[in-house]
Amino acid sequence: MDVSIELGRQHALESLESFDDDGRMKRTGNMWTASAHIITAVIGSGVLSLAWAIAQLGWVAGPVVMILFAFVIYYTSSLLTDCYRTGDPISGKRNYTYTDAVTSYLGGVKVKLCGFIQYANLFGVAIGYTIASSISMTAIRRSNCFHEKGHKSPCHVSSTPYMIIFGVVEIIFSQIPDFDQIWWLSIVAAVMSFTYSSIGLGLGIVQVIANGGISGSLTGISVGSAVTETQKVWRSLQAFGDIAFAYSYSMILIEIQDTIKSPPPSEAKVMKKATLLSVAVTTFFYILCGCMGYAAFGDEAPGNLLTGFGFYNPFWLLDIANAAIVIHLVGAYQVYCQPLFAFIEKWASQAWPGNEFISKEIRIKLPVSSKSYNINLFRLLWRTGFVIITTIISMLLPFFNDIVGLLGALGFWPLTVYFPIEMYIVQKKVVKWSMKWVCLQILSMACLVISIAAAVGSIAGVVSDLKVYRPFKSSY
Template sequence: MMSADQLNSHLMELELDDDGRIKRTGNVTTATTHIITVVVGAGVLALSWAMAQLGWILGITSMFIFSSISVFTYGLMADCYRFPDPINGKRNYTYMQAVKVYLGGNMHMVCGSILYAKLAGITVGYTITSSISLAAVEKIVCVHRKGHEVDCSSSLNPYTVGFGILQMFLSQIPNFHELTWLSTIAAITSFGYVFIAIALCLSRLISGKWAPTSITGIKVGPELSLEDKVMRMCSSMGNIALACTYATVIYDIMDTLKSHPPENQQMKRVNVIGVTAMTMIFLLCSCLGYAAFGDHTPGNIFVAFYEPYWLVALGDIFVVIHVVGAYQVLGQPFFRFIEMSASTKWPKSSFINKEHPISLGNATIDLNLFRLIWRTIFVIFATTVAMAMPFFNQFLSLLGAVGFGPLVVIFPIQMHIAQNHIRKLSLKWCLLQCLNCIFLLVSLAATVASVHEISQNLHKYKIFAYKQYR
């Protein structure tokens, strides 16, 4: 029989993972939920516009290419969760940590700059999305009651500020592991508004309201110069890239998975399920939207509909609910990085490290002053930027362009090369480096195009005075 000390030690082992942390209980289902929350997002609503710029051939081909490369490279990333062995090695809790152990300190700094800049940018993008959707609900109800002749445009600023205030409170959730409930709600609503958009487009097509389309997309003419056509095509690649991206949180998701079966095997299965579902939804939404509106497909497919007003309004409300959750799912890794960095630099600071328990009835909340102050300041900053540049598909395109090449393709491939000691100038090495170069060029082109379009919009609209027109 075991002694009391041995029994306590055994019980502790049962409750802890191999790294001494509380035993993880996530599985393929919960991980897929997190991924769906991220990829089936508001960026899907811009894919019809992207299809209109690229046309049937290049548009559909691009989606298959981006999806296929995503499955491939996310599989490589899953194998790099542990170092040096994919099954029994030491865990990498973050993307940056994996890059550091496989590629060294310099690449670690480059990766961190891109990764956390994108995470911070995504919070701005989601703030823009929510304010546009909330203003759209007001617009739909106004048009339904008063008719199309009445000016129902409204300022986005009150909605942007309101969303920011809500995120100030939600951002005090301590860590990613406590977000499953929020992630689940966000995932359900994301499917809700995407399928509403698909249904609205399909009903328009069934009613016979087809629009002229082309295998090469919107045509160059008096209203569109060749330069603008090229810029829009490149920007469209950014929209597609963003829709396919969840590299920024892949290790945070993997760190919720139970240890058996091995995390990399579970994550590869999650990747296939998630990306397959994602691609089917993307194709449905983009193809139906383009077929319904042709060259006049808007940046956000919802803005093309007024009736049935209650269904369109419900879709916009679902967008807001989803974005509330996705903001936190993608923002928490950024928050954690800043707080871990501060704790490492000032380990004895009570302001940074001390938790202050506060009783609220039967519940107790741990309040950390540094977390409270810095997260609040960040949300205010993100809200202010969103108010200054509320350009939906252009901003989403920029986020996709900045992140896809380096984070989804280049770093995973370089880690794979380092992990497997692939010989330099071998055939496999050369093929992988060619893939790196291709997607680096795609990302650079999409970044330039997105910045160009944002710059054009800043010249059209007065800063902080943008209104929602539907």
Template sequence: MHNASSISIVSNEFLPDEKFDDDGRIKRTGTWQSATAHIITTIVGSGVLSLSWCFAQLGWIAGIITLILFGIIMLFTSFLLVDCYRSPDPVNGTRNYTYMNAVKANLGMLQYKICGIAQYGVLIGVTIAYTTTTAISMAAIKKSNCFHKHGHHADCHVGNNPFMVTFAIIQIILSQVPNFQKLAPLSIIAAIMSFMYCTIGIGLSISKLIREGMAKTSLTGIPVGKDFTGEEKMWKMFLALGDVAVAFSFSFVLLEIQDTLKSSPPENKSMKKATTVGILASTVFYMMCGALGYAAFGNNAPGNFLTGFGFFDPFWLVDLANLCLVIHLIGAYQVLAQPIFRLLEDWSRKRWPQSALITKYYTLGNVKINLFRLILRSTYVTLMTTIAMIFPFFNEFMGLLGACTFWPLSVYFPIEMYISQTKIRKLSFTWIFMQLLSLGCLLVSLLAGAGSTRGLIASLKIFKPLGSVS
């Protein structure tokens, strides 16, 4: 316990003994390893669980090609993006602390505003979707134990709202971590958890294959028949493309992660190493989860392949996988929320530079507390949780939002910024190649957006506010 005398007020955010970088900010201490943890935490989200379903829609050929292709595209565009952290020179230029700052420095104010809408729109959307997804996983653990205790025919339906509130309380506490640099331990834990639940899913798939053999699969996915029309297959394939695109999307926080790296070796060099390891590891896990899940369940692969293993055999292992997923999303939420907190706090400091509420820091033992940070971040978490509780179909909307923002944030802006910064000649081979790549990814986003819109309309027909039940 600390009494009142142990609390002191610090006028400035930085303590006297802290070291600073060339730009006057606290010296960055991040390494390529910590950046890799942030990247894996962001990429390997709950979307990995739907990849076996994506394989069922696309089939073996298109499924494998799609995963490999998206991995290569994301690696290429990420390399372009990390070279835009400093402008105009990628090693000695001026730092761009955020994605939006990089767009502003290279492409001007109009595209800066468009980027802001896309980037913070998807970040807000993902934090809401993670609230919903985590609650469903928490509920799945309770349901599993209920079925194991009372039998599979027992009424074990569970309301998701209490779990959303629990998740919100945890996030309010964790959101007081001041910035990305302080999140490294949480990201490392979250990255380990993502590998754990992926590994459990892979292990369960292999076990099912050994016991029951390979399920009915196809080179082209679910065949068209009287119960599954060609039009329905087309829409499902579009939706699967969107799921894969969203599963690989992480560019919207890439420069924010890069801003945590120490300047020696050069940030872009360390970030390229981190990006390569992060995307390669994620692609391997994606391929194993998607392919083995499809082999185990065949054309009847569920949307979340962990739920397809049932509640009995072995129920505790599925519970462990869901628990790992919950811990992972707790960390991933913070990685995605930090850019939002930073934007709001930086704007507030500029708007009210003399405000004592914003500028004063209180020390409680070894912890610095800022009342404005406490109020702002707690309000954000509470608001996002409320939206998640009111709109239980939000995951469908997230699919639409992700499909719409994949092209601009992951492909268009990185390519256009790199062209502008390196002054690539118009109509040169490199310029034409990049424009064709951008056009192809735009087409994928449009198709995925169409499939997600159709799913959203269907969800609206059965919409029940505050009625999220697992």
């Protein structure tokens, strides 16, 4: 009898140790997994467009803007990490999502506004990543075509089949139940991002050596020879926005922080270290890749170093780089979409409590191992439907990257700057019109102006694309 009681106590203790203070399964994340999530989200294939961005701004403004935005993103992200718990930083109530944090600190109509902007951006990013991955896959086909037929061959390739392939892969990976279980995918994706960034950097260095010097100018692409004054303005605004939004990951910061294991130390301290490491690594790569690409090609820097065919050889190295981009985007898609998946599933379970279709988990034993996998029919159908919809929209609007840029422009200020600052003011009880309050408001207003300017540049890009728009006819 004593043995059975002891065993029962031991089992109860083990069960208790399997859960966190909020009753959820024990979180296992740390600084390294959080950093992997951030780097996967931040260093997208957009890093390869930074050479074009610097070409519009020049040797002075380009690197300066990168460093300024690195500082802004790190600072506002640090403010946001403190909002993960309401009250005490170790024992206070957890905010599982960005919207939960806004609800706790600000409330009212701001919650609905924040939720709409956040999830609209996540939806747009999913479409943008589908398009970006298809561009890299078509680049592999074109690279081999150029190798066989010469650089002057048109080598047109339709992107539609590749979007479908990417969609099928995402349907499979989207069945991973939650954010905490995709840490391995983020690590693989982060490694891939360093792979293709390093290849782009290496090719840029080789090109500079071949040119016998550094190309480019202090003020960027010159008016008259290549662009008109109006085009110079639009391109500069777009470049400014590209650099600003290349750093943006605040919309999923709280969700990443929710994967970190319980204190001590507090999740905020761990997340601040992960943010500092990630932003520092990101900035280092951004400046290296952007500046070296501009040094190699000057005013003629392509929109993407690896798919714009500034480089043609060695073709096999370009293939490796573009394959790495695709693998990275597979992971990045999941990092951005998991918060959206979780939101819809939580809403459905609250709207229809007790509905077995929504809540029942069907355990299936895996044939190749002793482990089993839980399938939820609602999760299976809804996530599959989401991927199918984003894939179809990508095929309909292959220039959707410009619209995603517009969504990013509209989302950058509220999600990355405004809400973190306002929540920090409430949390720390910053006195209105004090020096700190004034400085925070100046920072917020400056970023609002940048968002509006970038939105104008993105709209100009959309208008330009619509002039040659042909549904389902995208080719590169």
